[in-house]
Amino acid sequence: MSTILGFDFGEVRIGVAMGSTELGIAHPLETIAFEENDKKFARIEALIKEWQPSALIVGLPTHLDGTEHEMTRLARKFANRLTGRFNLPVHLVDERLSSAGATQALNEVGLRGRKQKPALDQVAAMQILQSYLDQPDQVVKN
Incomplete structure (x- = not known):
């Protein structure tokens, strides 16, 4: 069984999730x-x-139409740093709507507003990683 870590990169906070390739x-x-x-x-x-x-899986933020912006560049830089420091394969995954999906998931379990803040980034990381586990061929080129 192989473990994978997923990251939702942000300048202030980085959400982290873990997953198993065997269990998916x-x-x-x-x-x-x-x-x-x-x-x-x-x-x-x-x-x-x-x-x-x-x-390691890193979410790559883009505009809804797929065009890149400043956070895209910063997420790529973060992914490159992970590669350089830890000598592990690092894959980028499209993360459009992961934060919106995380907000919705937390709303559904009764966490709303400010109560979401501590969990939001790690739930977004979970969604990014789950997306990769569901479709590992969707990796974005770095």
């Missing part, structure tokens, strides 16, 4: 919310040591 199921794991990049990457390193993933 993703689960929210945590939200990393440090200001300093060194602390963010130290936490990611600890998660990689703990879960020993075979690959």
